């Protein structure tokens with residue numbers, strides 16, 4: 001067996017007024033807890049350093065730039081990198097990325113145990129809308145503030161495994177997992193910020209949203225025979241509620257641990273990466289069983 005002990009590190013709400021330094025201190029506290037539980041690798045949510053700012057409309061998009069990181073690491077986040085190195089722990093977290101060319105992405109990184117950034121992912125499936133929408137109970141302006149990711153869905157050989165990333169809405173799309181599955185992915189890590197109600201559909205509340213979340217990640221894990229680690233930013237951010245549901249799913253699609261509640265907290269799971277082999281060599285042996293001659297419609301316009 002090849003054990004990668006992963007800590008899924010949920011963050012409770014981050015209010016608009018909270019600073020990066022305050023959030024990084026919370027992330028460090030979770031890392032210390034993960035270290036005490038012998039984790040090799042800690043995974044934090046999407047947009048882990050700030051509130052979920054795409055709910056706030058700015059007529060001038062540039063007014064949202066203070067939510068973005070122009071460099072990674074940067075002085076505010078450096079203490080987290082320092083702590084990870086001290087703990088000998090790999091990590092992944094999401095943040096809003098502003099490139100030197102002025103592009104904006106909803107990104108996440110993969111950092112190995114030596115503190116090196118070995119992977120970057122830029123969110124491909126951006127939900128929501130571009131303009132202010134008065135018909136919605138709350139705004140979801142990811143399409144206003146971010147460009148679709150331009151890096152595809154790579155996987156990285158690191159920490160003794162083959163690891164891939166996606167972000168929040170990506171987890172609802174089978175293509176996300178399959179593109180990584182085709183590269184042999186053994187663990188997909190992702191963070192999410194999911195409002196607990198659908199602003200467009202009254203009656204779709206927390207229970208149904210949690211159901212769709214679990215359905216998506218369990219299917220992705222099973223159909224590609226990989227581990228999935230899904231980590232929430234949860235709770236009430238300035239009057240807007242995000243659901244919890246931080247969990248770890250095994251390659252059989254079973255939830256092996258799920259965090260209760262909506263506060264900062266971790267679940268630690270020793271994941272046997274060799275447990276991915278059975279499914280990859282039998283029912284989901286893609287080389288033997290896929291019938292790509294019938295899949296053309298998936299990539300046609």
Ligand code: CDT
Pocket residue numbers: 046127128140167168169170172192193194195
């Ligand atoms: N952050 C993110 O991608 N959230 C979406 C909300 C969809 S409603 C516009 C999600 O899929 O969870």
